[in-house]
Amino acid sequence: MLNIENLNLSFGDHKVLDDISLEVKKGEVITFIGPSGTGKTSLLRCINLLEKPESGRITLGGLTYDFGSITKKETLNLRRKTAMVFQQYNLFKNKTVLENVMDAQIVVQKKSKKAAHDKSMKELARVGLDGKADAYPHQLSGGQQQRVSIARALAVEPEVILFDEPTSALDPELVGEVLKAIGEVADSGMTIILVTHEMSFAKDISDRVIFMDQGRVAEEGPPEQIFNHSESARTQQFLRKFYTTTH
Amino acid sequence: MDIKYMLEIFPQFLSVIPITILIVVLSAVFGLLLSIPVAAIRIRRIPVLSQLMGAYISFTRSTPILLQLFLFFFGLPVLLQLIGFDITNIGAITAAVVCLIFFNGAYMSEVLRPAYLAIDKGQHEAAESLGYTPFQKMKGIVIPQMAPIALPGLGNAMIHLIHDSSLVFAIGVVDVMGLATIMSGDTFGMKQVEVFLTVALIYWGISMVSEQIIRLLERRKKRVLRKTGYELKEEEAGYSV
Ligand SMILES: Nc1ncnc2c1ncn2[C@@H]1O[C@H](COP(=O)(O)OP(=O)(O)OP(=O)(O)O)[C@@H](O)[C@H]1O
Ligand SMILES: [Mg+2]
Numbered sequence: 001m002l003n004i005e006n007l008n009l010s011f012g013d014h015k016v017l018d019d020i021s022l023e024v025k026k027g028e029v030i031t032f033i034g035p036s037g038t039g040k041t042s043l044l045r046c047i048n049l050l051e052k053p054e055s056g057r058i059t060l061g062g063l064t065y066d067f068g069s070i071t072k073k074e075t076l077n078l079r080r081k082t083a084m085v086f087q088q089y090n091l092f093k094n095k096t097v098l099e100n101v102m103d104a105q106i107v108v109q110k111k112s113k114k115a116a117h118d119k120s121m122k123e124l125a126r127v128g129l130d131g132k133a134d135a136y137p138h139q140l141s142g143g144q145q146q147r148v149s150i151a152r153a154l155a156v157e158p159e160v161i162l163f164d165e166p167t168s169a170l171d172p173e174l175v176g177e178v179l180k181a182i183g184e185v186a187d188s189g190m191t192i193i194l195v196t197h198e199m200s201f202a203k204d205i206s207d208r209v210i211f212m213d214q215g216r217v218a219e220e221g222p223p224e225q226i227f228n229h230s231e232s233a234r235t236q237q238f239l240r241k242f243y244t245t246t247h
Numbered sequence: 248m249d250i251k252y253m254l255e256i257f258p259q260f261l262s263v264i265p266i267t268i269l270i271v272v273l274s275a276v277f278g279l280l281l282s283i284p285v286a287a288i289r290i291r292r293i294p295v296l297s298q299l300m301g302a303y304i305s306f307t308r309s310t311p312i313l314l315q316l317f318l319f320f321f322g323l324p325v326l327l328q329l330i331g332f333d334i335t336n337i338g339a340i341t342a343a344v345v346c347l348i349f350f351n352g353a354y355m356s357e358v359l360r361p362a363y364l365a366i367d368k369g370q371h372e373a374a375e376s377l378g379y380t381p382f383q384k385m386k387g388i389v390i391p392q393m394a395p396i397a398l399p400g401l402g403n404a405m406i407h408l409i410h411d412s413s414l415v416f417a418i419g420v421v422d423v424m425g426l427a428t429i430m431s432g433d434t435f436g437m438k439q440v441e442v443f444l445t446v447a448l449i450y451w452g453i454s455m456v457s458e459q460i461i462r463l464l465e466r467r468k469k470r471v472l473r474k475t476g477y478e479l480k481e482e483e484a485g486y487s488v
Contacts, residue, residue, distance in 0.1 A: 092373065156377060
């Protein structure tokens with residue numbers, strides 16, 4: 001369903017993503033883990049073209065886009081099939097919770113106000129925030145804001161939702177509610193690409209875990225393999241270090 | 248002091264107040280329109296153009312506006328002649344308006360630029376990631392957030408403009424100030440205090456009206472700011488008139 005071939009990204013001389021290829025099936029939950037600065041965020045940003053790779057191809061929803069020669073129209077098209085949940089939520093500050101979820105449906109998808117409203121209330125109910133429809137983002141806790149941003153992503157019915165460390169800006173006591181919301185999105189059959197440092201969550205939710213190191217896919221497999229029987233010394237070292245420093 | 252005389256001459260000013268207002272409104276509207284591409288060029292740091300705009304802004308800021316008026320009045324026909332238009336006299340009002348548009352285009356671009364830069368990158372990226380076109384993003388997300396930040400600066404520009412417009416009499420425009428100088432000459436300098444006091448009161452009036460309009464917008468802005476969670480600093484709320 002989502003297919004990335006030979007994606008390359010550099011910032012100046014610094015090669016950040018080195019020939020990445022990835023195939024994702026519909027409804028699959030893929031989690032990226034790996035050391036800081038390895039290119040996980042960059043990869044997600046390439047998928048909805050907040051970063052423009054210098055080469056590679058992506059196929060999504062039956063259409064193939066060549067990063068090297070992608071047009072403005074294709075860029076918008078690809079972005080409209082993906083949705084991003086940011087580490088810092090990035091809710092529109094000038095809009096209410098409801099308007100945040102409705103806006104893209106009206107502005108981008110040209111839906112009627114009524115249809116957008118009904119869809120938005122449904123998605124807000126899914127993340128448990130239909131009661132906050134008229135609040136402004138700054139009136140909500142970080143956890144609530146992130147759940148609204150999940151509703152905003154769901155509301156445009158994307159082919160895939162990209163989550164970039166959705167809980168790492170949150171106070172520890174707020175992490176649970178966001179993970180629960182992501183878990184429900186995964187259960188509903190949505191295709192998900194997730195970057196996280198929540199290892200036990202990754203283990204529970206993922207169909208496949210990919211360990212990235214220095215811009216490359218170092219190891220991939222089912223969570224059971226990566227977390228318990230990794231074949232790569234590098235993965236083992238990363239996980240060992242991770243558990244000893246954070247647990 | 249001859250208050251009766253002041254009341255007598257006041258109706259004569261009514262006929263020239265529209266000229267002052269016309270100059271102010273045209274300069275404000277087109278100045279704002281001009282300031283948008285100027286700010287955009289500077290924000291994007293488009294090579295060459297950006298430096299040119301920097302020089303233009305610096306020039307308009309660092310030379311007296313009276314001098315700029317003379318430059319436009321005498322220089323514009325020469326410039327037009329160079330590109331093939333043979334107009335020896337462009338009319339004082341036109342020269343004044345064109346000059347003030349250029350002045351305000353520079354001034355307002357320096358209000359818009361920081362307002363734009365104050366918007367968090369995440370706001371842009373959230374809209375982009377959902378497939379907003381640049382226009383949809385500006386209209387729905389960026390400009391509504393810029394407006395409350397830019398408003399005090401634009402309000403100040405407006406008040407300055409009203410004051411600066413009183414200098415156009417120097418190139419022969421018969422606006423409020425222009426009429427005043429004529430009158431003061433007609434009375435052989437006998438009633439100068441009365442004439443200029445009347446004019447001062449008129450400018451006061453025009454400024455008060457504009458200030459009220461700005462305050463109205465200001466109230467809306469405070470509502471927007473409260474909604475978006477910005478804290479409004481006191482010195483940002485008032486205007487130096
Ligand atoms: N806009 C940019 N300009 C220059 N270099 C960048 C830019 N964005 C990212 N980088 C570099 O690209 C590399 C990969 O960054 P990226 O944010 O993708 O890593 P990451 O795996 O998400 O790390 P973390 O776990 O810390 O979030 C880093 O070395 C980073 O410094
Ligand atoms: Mg990252």
